[in-house]
Amino acid sequence: MKRRRFAATLLAMLAWTTSCSSTSEIQPSPTETPVNRQPVFAELIVSGTNALSENRLRTALKTLDFQRIESLGSDQFLIVFNTPVSPRELETLLEQQEIQAQVSSQQTYQLPESPGSRPRGKKIRLVR
Amino acid sequence: MKHVITSSLFILLSIVAPESFARTPSVPGEILVKFKSGVSAASTNYSIFRQGAFRVKRLGAGGFEQVQLPDGKNIDLAIQEFLSDPNVEAAQPNYIYKTLATVPNDTQYGKLWGLKNTGQTVNNTGLGGPDSHRSPNTGTSGLDMNLESAWDLITDCSSVVVAVVDTGVNFTQEDLVDNIWDGNVGSYPNGGYDFVLGSNAMSDPNGHGTHVAGTIGAAGNNGMGTTGVCWNAKIMGVRVMDATGSGTTSRIVQGVNFAVTNGAKVINLSVGGSGYDSAFSTAITNARTNGVVIVAAAGNDGANNDASGTPTYPCNYTQDNVICVAALTQSYGLASFSNYGATSVDVGAPGVNIASAWPGTHTTTTETTTGWSGWTLAGDWAYNNAFTNIKGISNPSTYDSSAATYANSADDIAYKSFNLAGGQVATLEFGLVMDLASGDGFSVACKNDGTSPFTAGTTVQSAVTGSTDGYIETLDYEITSCMSATTSIGYRLTSNGAGVDLGLMVGNMSVKTLTYNSTTYNLISGTSMATPHVAGLAALLFAYNPSFTYADVVSAIKNSGDTVTALSGKTTTGRGVDAYQALLYISPPSGVTAESP
Numbered sequence: 001m002k003r004r005r006f007a008a009t010l011l012a013m014l015a016w017t018t019s020c021s022s023t024s025e026i027q028p029s030p031t032e033t034p035v036n037r038q039p040v041f042a043e044l045i046v047s048g049t050n051a052l053s054e055n056r057l058r059t060a061l062k063t064l065d066f067q068r069i070e071s072l073g074s075d076q077f078l079i080v081f082n083t084p085v086s087p088r089e090l091e092t093l094l095e096q097q098e099i100q101a102q103v104s105s106q107q108t109y110q111l112p113e114s115p116g117s118r119p120r121g122k123k124i125r126l127v128r
Numbered sequence: 129m130k131h132v133i134t135s136s137l138f139i140l141l142s143i144v145a146p147e148s149f150a151r152t153p154s155v156p157g158e159i160l161v162k163f164k165s166g167v168s169a170a171s172t173n174y175s176i177f178r179q180g181a182f183r184v185k186r187l188g189a190g191g192f193e194q195v196q197l198p199d200g201k202n203i204d205l206a207i208q209e210f211l212s213d214p215n216v217e218a219a220q221p222n223y224i225y226k227t228l229a230t231v232p233n234d235t236q237y238g239k240l241w242g243l244k245n246t247g248q249t250v251n252n253t254g255l256g257g258p259d260s261h262r263s264p265n266t267g268t269s270g271l272d273m274n275l276e277s278a279w280d281l282i283t284d285c286s287s288v289v290v291a292v293v294d295t296g297v298n299f300t301q302e303d304l305v306d307n308i309w310d311g312n313v314g315s316y317p318n319g320g321y322d323f324v325l326g327s328n329a330m331s332d333p334n335g336h337g338t339h340v341a342g343t344i345g346a347a348g349n350n351g352m353g354t355t356g357v358c359w360n361a362k363i364m365g366v367r368v369m370d371a372t373g374s375g376t377t378s379r380i381v382q383g384v385n386f387a388v389t390n391g392a393k394v395i396n397l398s399v400g401g402s403g404y405d406s407a408f409s410t411a412i413t414n415a416r417t418n419g420v421v422i423v424a425a426a427g428n429d430g431a432n433n434d435a436s437g438t439p440t441y442p443c444n445y446t447q448d449n450v451i452c453v454a455a456l457t458q459s460y461g462l463a464s465f466s467n468y469g470a471t472s473v474d475v476g477a478p479g480v481n482i483a484s485a486w487p488g489t490h491t492t493t494t495e496t497t498t499g500w501s502g503w504t505l506a507g508d509w510a511y512n513n514a515f516t517n518i519k520g521i522s523n524p525s526t527y528d529s530s531a532a533t534y535a536n537s538a539d540d541i542a543y544k545s546f547n548l549a550g551g552q553v554a555t556l557e558f559g560l561v562m563d564l565a566s567g568d569g570f571s572v573a574c575k576n577d578g579t580s581p582f583t584a585g586t587t588v589q590s591a592v593t594g595s596t597d598g599y600i601e602t603l604d605y606e607i608t609s610c611m612s613a614t615t616s617i618g619y620r621l622t623s624n625g626a627g628v629d630l631g632l633m634v635g636n637m638s639v640k641t642l643t644y645n646s647t648t649y650n651l652i653s654g655t656s657m658a659t660p661h662v663a664g665l666a667a668l669l670f671a672y673n674p675s676f677t678y679a680d681v682v683s684a685i686k687n688s689g690d691t692v693t694a695l696s697g698k699t700t701t702g703r704g705v706d707a708y709q710a711l712l713y714i715s716p717p718s719g720v721t722a723e724s725p
Contacts, residue, residue: 045378045407070378073385074414076407078378102406109380109401111295111336111373112428112656 038086041105046090048075049100060097064090154221158184159203160192161210162218175215179206194222229276230283232349232359234303236649240355241458242478242661245272250458250481250651256489257650261481267458271704273478273661275357278668278707283348285358285667287674290344290394291387292660293380294337295373296322296330297365298487301338302646303346303353309364312390320365321386323379332487333371333553333606333642339650340398341365342485343660344667353649354484357664357707358671364392369399371555372604377407384411388418393670393678396663398425398656400440409445416449419678421670423663425655426454426467433469444472449678451666451685454695455479455658456704461694466655468698474686476695476704479658486650488643493546495520495637500544504580507540507621512633518559518600520635523621534568537625542634543618545578548611551641556588556607556617559600559636564593565627571620574607578614586610591622595629602636611641665707672711688713 046057052075061069065083072078079090087103094101163172172193176183180198187194197206203221210219237243239250247269251261289309299308299319308319318330332338341363348359368383369375380399387395388411395415401408415422426433427440433452443452455463456476462468463480500511500521510525521542526532534540548554562570569591573581588605607617619634662685669681676684688710689703696702 043378045381047407047410072378072382072407073389074411076381076385076410102410104377104406107377107401107403107405107408109369109375109377109399111334111369111398112400112425112654 038088039105040084040086040089042081042084043106044079044081044085044087044090045072045104045106046077046079046094047102047104048077049102051075052077052099052101056099060094060099064093153224154203155224157197157199157201157203158222159195159197159206159210160187160220160222161195161216162190162192163215164217165191167215171215175210175213179209181206191217230279231276232279232355233351234346234348234355235352236354236483239483239651241267242272242482243275243355243357245269245458250483252483252651255483255486255650256648257486258490258492260653261651262653265458265481268460271458271460273357273665273704274706274708278711279348279359281708281711282668282672283359285345285664285671286360286362288394288667288670289362289364289390289392290358290396290663290667291320291364291366291383291392292337292341292344292396293366293368293383293387294340294396294398295334295369295371296320296324296332296337296367297341297363298332298338298485298644298646299330299365300644300646301342301485301487301648303350303356303485303649304338304341304363305646306347306350307345307356307358307361307363309362316390318365319363320367321383322367323382323386324367324370324375330365330367331552331644332365332367333555333608334369334373335486335488335490335642335650336369336373336398336656337365337367338487339482339484339652340396340656340660342649343482343657344396344664346485357661358667361664361667364390371553371606371608372557374604375399377405381407381411384408384415384422388415388420392420394421394423394663394666396423396660397442398654398659400425400427400443402439403441404439404444405441408442409447412442412445412447412450416447416678420449421666421678421681422447422450423659423666424450424452425659426452426469426473428455428465428654428656429467430465431467433467433472438467439472440467443467444469449682451475451662451682453477453479453655453659453662454699455653455655456692456694460692460704462698463653463655465653466658468695470697471700473699475662475689475699475701476692477658477661479655479661480653481651482653482657483649483651484657486648488552488645488648491551491641491643493639495544495639503542503544505542507538507542508535509540509542512635515633515635518561518633518635520559520633520637521619522633523631532630533628534621534623534631536623536628538621538623540621541580541582541618542620543581543616545614545616546639547613548607548615548639548641549613551611551643552608553642554607554611554615555640555642556605557602557636557638557640558634559602560632560634561596561598561600562632563595563630564621564632565623565629566593567624567626568629569593569620569622570632571622572605573618573620574610575616575618576610576612576614578616581610581616581618582620585616585618588617600636607639615639662705665705665710668707669710684710684713
């Protein structure tokens with residue numbers, strides 16, 4: 001579980017830095033999310049409930065700074081933002097446009113590790 | 129009493145499932161009839177002749193008689209009519225039996241204990257992959273999926289598309305090349321789609337998906353390699369996981385939706401995540417709406433998926449088209465690594481020491497754990513052998529003195545050149561222990577000319593901060609784009625000057641290259657390997673019973689099979705899957721009661 005959480009953290013950090021270039025420049029580490037603010041994401045997934053089209057979604061999102069909308073099939077879409085957005089914010093916007101949809105963030109999935117091939121998850125405490 | 133129950137069941141089954149008698153082959157136009165004891169010869173003759181039939185012969189002490197029906201007479205109807213005759217005790221089709229146990233001639237079939245367990249020891253000899261067998265590596269004869277009996281009934285699943293939503297599939301592999309999905313006749317000419325690269329080209333830079341595909345549908349009885357649960361199959365490769373075995377919600381959702389849209393009836397999902405994911409769940413529901421069975425791996429953490437802190441998805445999704453699979457050992461114990469769950473994991477299947485197809489051969493370079501010679505170190509790095517579980521390079525050079533933190537405003541780089549020429553794919557794996565102050569960063573880069581990868585190189589991991597909480601975190605990255613005879617791989621620690629912490633250690637480092645070929649197989653373990661055994665069985669069921677719905681297939685798999693002690697209280701069914709019993713399984717009609725006459 002520890003390893004999963006760390007992997008998820010890495011993914012979240014990558015989402016924060018998604019607009020950074022892929023060259024050797026060290027990118028700034030992510031900043032803490034301010035207290036009392038919903039976490040924001042550079043990528044969100046919209047799962048529509050009834051024949052949601054990309055055009056309708058594009059129109060609904062015109063007030064947001066997004067880079068692209070990618071169809072995932074079956075009324076599901078990935079939205080890549082230039083300015084990260086919280087799921088609640090997007091959900092509210094869609095509701096205002098009378099679009100029934102669920103909004104969720106990207107998660108990371110792993111192959112179940114081939115067990116026992118190397119020491120994994122062993123704890124060694126760095127000590128002062 | 130017995131007569132009434134037997135007759136009623138025959139009639140009910142004929143009404144509820146009229147195809148049921150036809151599912152086991154029988155001699156056309158013939159049935160077997162048993163008359164009650166004490167019925168006179170004249171009465172038996174009358175009973176037969178009034179049906180327009182005639183006796184072929186008496187079958188000896190059991191009392192059955194072989195009866196030839198008139199031309200065109202429906203066997204099920206004739207049985208019902210005989211059973212309604214008060215002189216008749218029983219009537220049934222004249223079933224056709226073959227020599228028990230259809231045995232394929234594939235050269236590695238003897239290693240496939242999950243299909244036929246003889247108590248054999250399984251090794252990698254002749255497979256071509258690295259020997260990574262687990263102990264104990266011997267089993268109990270007879271504890272298997274009973275495939276040889278199932279194959280007496282059906283071996284061909286080519287009427288059913290099975291999607292392997294995974295790391296891709298190497299369809300040039302000799303045992304898979306003939307069982308590739310036809311891509312809806314040309315739209316996807318390579319048997320699927322790669323959502324990682326956004327390409328029609330299909331390959332498997334990891335190996336996991338090819339192994340899964342082989343268990344489902346490696347060509348059977350072709351005189352080479354392994355044998356799939358299905359001898360003939362239509363396997364759709366859907367690549368959603370990268371070379372290191374990692375994927376995201378959007379890719380997996382795309383992959384599942386693609387499989388459903390393009391006609392898959394079974395989707396193998398040997399992947400796992402720890403959080404409920406509404407987008408993924410929606411895709412599972414969409415699959416159910418389209419009659420698709422999802423077969424998911426329980427996970428390899430040795431954890432209880434029912435516990436609030438350790439669920440595994442998609443295993444834990446509650447849609448009724450999901451079958452979640454635990455891994456069984458060669459003695460039908462629950463594998464030590466296998467997740468379980470009395471309410472979330474459904475069945476067990478063979479998952480330890482499983483041989484199957486592999487996309488090619490690997491060359492692994494493991495960095496020496498003592499000395500780490502050849503590294504260019506800039507900053508406060510040291511070759512550190514101080515810890516039992518991880519030996520590598522550390523920053524700062526001393527951890528265990530009271531003042532050991534990295535320097536404020538540090539910008540420390542360590543890199544080394546590796547020969548990664550040849551092959552098509554390269555991956556980097558290392559263990560990391562890290563405690564960095566907020567705003568400081570650890571990053572990884574590679575480059576193909578042997579010089580510092582942090583100067584105009586390729587970022588493998590952009591700067592991350594934080595702590596691994598004292599645990600060694602094993603991280604994997606694809607570095608194919610840097611492959612050359614002088615590939616430099618480097619690590620960097622940067623401090624923003626605002627504060628410091630303990631630092632980091634990198635160890636257990638290896639670089640692996642993959643060279644594709646068509647003749648390699650491999651022996652590996654995991655719930656990922658148990659899952660395709662069940663996916664293959666789902667395909668067999670759909671092929672054997674074309675009218676079956678997803679619910680029928682799920683029901684047959686969950687409700688047949690033998691009770692496995694090790695799964696009791698650890699799965700919803702307590703059963704290990706049995707292909708033969710699943711094929712013969714008929715859902716009992718609801719509301720049936722037996723009454724005395």
